């Protein structure tokens with residue numbers, strides 16, 4: 114089995130009781146069957162305590178009125194871990210914050226930015242992210258309904274997209290435009306034509322004369338788009354409003370969206386344009402508390418594209434995966450802008466980190482939301 118991970122993977126270490134937003138509160142933790150059986154058969158007095166704190170019908174840990182896991186102590190350490198050791202944890206707790214995508218003979222493991230410590234690590238990553246590969250002998254795994262032929266095209270496509278997204282000679286807007294266009298062209302072929310034709314799409318986006326031509330076209334179209342303040346305003350609003358179609362996981366998320374929306378769009382297209390321009394200048398002149406905005410946007414795009422794109426092998430939704438990545442980074446940028454406006458032209462590293470993990474919690478911890486953002 115081949116394991117692929119981002120190079121910063123080994124930097125992660127849970128901050129446990131020092132964590133500002135523990136992952137053991139705020140949502141229900143689903144327990145896998147094997148762990149439920151272990152908990153059912155745990156002997157002694159602690160076995161009885163343990164069973165009282167588990168909802169075996171729903172297969173989840175009980176929570177208190179603050180939505181904290183019943184095993185989470187006031188000092189934010191896990192009682193189950195302390196009493197029965199690491200091997201007692203269910204798969205959800207043992208894996209988090211790892212995000213695992215399974216393919217035939219391949220396991221891709223990333224770290225989710227819904228964990229504040231992972232968000233911090235990503236914020237510190239300056240160079241383009243590389244991915245490391247390791248072959249571990251776990252035996253061959255057969256996947257039903259897995260199309261290795263289509264998958265190899267997806268891997269090639271993702272490689273091309275990642276090299277576009279990490280091409281720092283191009284503006285972030287051009288990189289995003291190219292990747293979206295490439296996904297759109299791929300989707301047309303997947304729906305109506307032969308997969309072999311995907312190779313023709315790839316040729317237009319690989320390094321060389323064709324890519325240079327695609328870049329020129331992207332710059333032309335983007336320039337016309339940004340010249341039209343009204344169009345830019347409407348596009349930004351439309352993307353932001355998609356967030357209201359998601360299920361809300363944290364209680365104050367809807368209020369947060371409404372506040373951002375009012376700050377961003379309440380003054381109309383011209384005010385929005387001026388604020389955006391001022392923010393762009395602010396980002397250019399001084400890095401925000403040590404953060405280079407272009408590099409951060411690149412890392413976020415790479416994060417979403419790497420984690421989700423090849424999952425299209427299961428649903429053919431190539432364009433949806435890219436749309437989710439681009440829209441996610443667009444709304445995160447809008448949230449940074451809103452926060453900067455609300456704080457009279459100030460934005461801290463902590464603000465940015467908080468926005469990243471809060472958004473990721475809303476999106477990546479809900480299958481319903483992941484699906485809606487890809488539709």
Ligand code: SF4
Nearest residue numbers: 127128132136228230
């Ligand atoms: S959110 Fe991350 S750092 Fe915080 S407790 Fe969970 S795994 Fe640890």
